[in-house]
Amino acid sequence: MVKPDLALLHPPSVIDFRKRTLLLGPVSDLIPSTPVFEMYPIGFTTIASHLESKGYEVRIANVATRMLASKRFEPERFIKSLDAAVFGIDLHWMPHVQGSLELAKMVKRHHPNSPVVMGGFSASYYHEELLRSHPAVDYVLRGDSTEKPFEQLMDAITKGKSPEKIPNLSWREGNKTRTNPLSHVPKDLDDILIDYGLVVRKVLRYRDLEGHLPYKNWKSNPMSIAVSVRGCTHNCVNCAGSCESFKGNFGRSKPAFRSPELLAGDIARAEEYVKGATFVVGDLRQAGKEYALKFLTELRKHKVRNEIVIELFGPADREFAGEVARSVDRFSVQMSPETHDEQVRKAQGKPYTNSALEKSAEVFLDAGCRRFDIFYMIGLPLQTRESVDQTVEYTRSLYKRFSGKRLFPFISPLAPFLDPGGIAFENPEKIGFRLFASTLEDHVRLATMPSWKYTLNYETKWLTRSAIVDASYSAGLGLNRIKWEMGLVPEETAMRTEERIIAAKELSSKIDSIVSKGGGSEKDMEGLREAAARLSESTVCEKGELDWSEDSIYASIPRIVGALVRRK
Ligand code: B12
Ligand code: SF4
Numbered sequence: 406m407v408k409p410d411l412a413l414l415h416p417p418s419v420i421d422f423r424k425r426t427l428l429l430g431p432v433s434d435l436i437p438s439t440p441v442f443e444m445y446p447i448g449f450t451t452i453a454s455h456l457e458s459k460g461y462e463v464r465i466a467n468v469a470t471r472m473l474a475s476k477r478f479e480p481e482r483f484i485k486s487l488d489a490a491v492f493g494i495d496l497h498w499m500p501h502v503q504g505s506l507e508l509a510k511m512v513k514r515h516h517p518n519s520p521v522v523m524g525g526f527s528a529s530y531y532h533e534e535l536l537r538s539h540p541a542v543d544y545v546l547r548g549d550s551t552e553k554p555f556e557q558l559m560d561a562i563t564k565g566k567s568p569e570k571i572p573n574l575s576w577r578e579g580n581k582t583r584t585n586p587l588s589h590v591p592k593d594l595d596d597i598l599i600d601y602g603l604v605v606r607k608v609l610r611y612r613d614l615e616g617h618l619p620y621k622n623w624k625s626n627p628m629s630i631a632v633s634v635r636g637c638t639h640n641c642v643n644c645a646g647s648c649e650s651f652k653g654n655f656g657r658s659k660p661a662f663r664s665p666e667l668l669a670g671d672i673a674r675a676e677e678y679v680k681g682a683t684f685v686v687g688d689l690r691q692a693g694k695e696y697a698l699k700f701l702t703e704l705r706k707h708k709v710r711n712e713i714v715i716e717l718f719g720p721a722d723r724e725f726a727g728e729v730a731r732s733v734d735r736f737s738v739q740m741s742p743e744t745h746d747e748q749v750r751k752a753q754g755k756p757y758t759n760s761a762l763e764k765s766a767e768v769f770l771d772a773g774c775r776r777f778d779i780f781y782m783i784g785l786p787l788q789t790r791e792s793v794d795q796t797v798e799y800t801r802s803l804y805k806r807f808s809g810k811r812l813f814p815f816i817s818p819l820a821p822f823l824d825p826g827g828i829a830f831e832n833p834e835k836i837g838f839r840l841f842a843s844t845l846e847d848h849v850r851l852a853t854m855p856s857w858k859y860t861l862n863y864e865t866k867w868l869t870r871s872a873i874v875d876a877s878y879s880a881g882l883g884l885n886r887i888k889w890e891m892g893l894v895p896e897e898t899a900m901r902t903e904e905r906i907i908a909a910k911e912l913s914s915k916i917d918s919i920v921s922k923g924g925g926s927e928k929d930m931e932g933l934r935e936a937a938a939r940l941s942e943s944t945v946c947e948k949g950e951l952d953w954s955e956d957s958i959y960a961s962i963p964r965i966v967g968a969l970v971r972r973k
Pocket of ligand 1: 436442443444448449451493494495496522523525527549551552634635646686687825
């Protein structure tokens with residue numbers, strides 16, 4: 406087998422999740438991953454594409470999907486068997502804090518002479534603590550764009566040069582932590598290489614399909630991602646990807662966009678390999694109307710047949726909906742008003758009205774969008790239990806208004822963590838939040854708590870941790886009932902969801918009662934382990950409700966073969 410210069414490893418959120426009792430809760434019901442967050446950052450593919458173009462051999466190993474795919478897969482044995490000059494581990498999303506650190510220790514145990522590089526949003530935020538308190542981590546590459554700094558670091562490591570001048574790098578020199586300036590912040594994304602065939606070639610080279618899968622169910626519901634932007638023009642208070650957070654933590658004062666031509670090309674190339682939906686990250690109108698229209702004109706030329714999923718960060722008009730419809734065969738829309746309550750929405754950083762939201766749904770549904778998904782959240786500033794209940798009731802009026810018209814509301818808690826670096830995390834009291842964790846170490850402790858109530862790193866003035874849990878299960882039950890009454894989910898699915906929510910609620914109470922008597926160790930919880938694992942997946946709705954297509958990986962095989970042959 407080829408020896409990679411770099412192995413990029415993605416951990417599960419908790420490395421020993423199979424051995425612990427963890428009621429992880431409805432933390433990932435609305436995304437493709439399971440609650441161990443097995444999806445690796447899209448950046449793995451751009452880092453790998455860039456380094457390969459410079460002659461480095463890179464392997465991607467998704468340890469999380471492999472652990473989910475087989476009980477017999479042992480991460481320690483696998484890490485031992487890997488032979489790479491350098492190991493890269495993402496600590497992008499904070500929920501991976503325990504998994505990333507444990508994986509780094511594993512690498513060091515078996516490969517003490519191979520440097521470990523960490524990167525991603527959370528690693529950038531906590532770079533000092535990572536290097537100060539975690540000897541298994543040798544380097545941290547900060548910021549939202551590490552492709553070129555990583556090339557420089559690989560050169561330095563493999564040729565024994567000093568890392569002194571590498572932008573965005575934090576590193577250890579003796580007992581001291583060195584922090585180079587965060588100066589590589591590209592103004593646009595036009596130099597980024599996205600080789601959609603790379604993963605397919607890697608699967609064949611390393612004979613490892615599961616280890617390259619972005620998430621567990623990718624084979625039955627494949628999806629690709631096209632990134633229009635790094636950064637954001639908005640300032641939602643709980644988000645570490647906001648304008649203010651990018652400025653404060655990742656050195657970016659303005660979003661960087663991919664040119665409309667390249668973005669449309671990415672989507673067309675993704676289609677060569679994957680028959681499934683392509684999710685376009687970022688509201689296309691953030692760079693201005695002209696950008697959005699240019700992109701749609703370019704996309705039209707490619708005659709894309711895959712379903713395109715676009716995001717709206719704010720209301721849209723009929724003209725824009727019409728342009729989207731003219732440019733693609735099939736499309737869906739996602740919008741996150743977070744709540745029906747306009748005051749709460751404003752406090753969260755999204756000052757638009759319900760009538761503007763409903764108008765947007767109307768114009769897109771009229772234009773032929775296949776589904777209009779609306780996402781609500783629990784744990785927002787000013788949001789009370791009554792407000793959550795009213796959000797659920799409001800969806801009934803939405804269903805009535807758009808009856809039979811493919812409008813799908815979803816609701817889930819802001820969990821498990823309030824994003825470090827976001828406005829609310831940095832100014833909790835001002836926003837009305839109370840934090841239970843600030844350091845990496847605090848978050849590691851929370852990540853391994855027996856139920857998600859104790860994992861939450863925050864509560865609000867209006868909803869305690871217990872109230873967030875209660876409101877989430879209750880809203881899940883309410884929305885499920887409404888969907889059933891409106892005929893949006895079959896009775897059988899609705900019954901299954903209801904039973905699961907009730908069972909999860911009961912289990913949560915059992916865990917509370919053990920904890921209240923001073924228990925909480927793994928031994929005290931052992932009898933609940935299997936139920937906790939079973940009830941952690943898809944609590945408030947089923948993953949199938951989110952599938953954009955019924956295509957499976959097998960439908961993509963002719964394309965993959967065709968695309969690989971064309972590349973030869
Ligand atoms: C698109 C997106 C998603 C997509 C995933 C896309 C993907 N596979 O990367 C979906 C919708 C699935 C998603 C899910 C989640 N997301 Co999200 N997501 C985003 C969003 C909107 C854009 C991210 C993006 O485009 N990144 C592009 C660039 C910046 O990152 P990248 O190319 O992947 O990686 C570069 C660098 O980060 C770095 N890097 C990354 N990994 C590594 C590893 C190494 C070794 C190195 C050196 C460098 C490095 O270098 C890369 C290349 O330059 C941001 C918000 C924002 N405005 O940024 C939130 C954001 C990143 N998500 C966030 C969260 C919390 C989540 C969830 C945990 C939410 C949940 N509870 O369900 C899940 C986790 C999913 C999982 N892992 O299974 C938070 C993270 C905050 C934090 N510090 O934890 C953000 C900031 C905002 C938010 N609240 O949504 N997300
Ligand atoms: S949640 Fe708000 S701030 Fe964060 S990426 Fe989305 S629109 Fe931007």
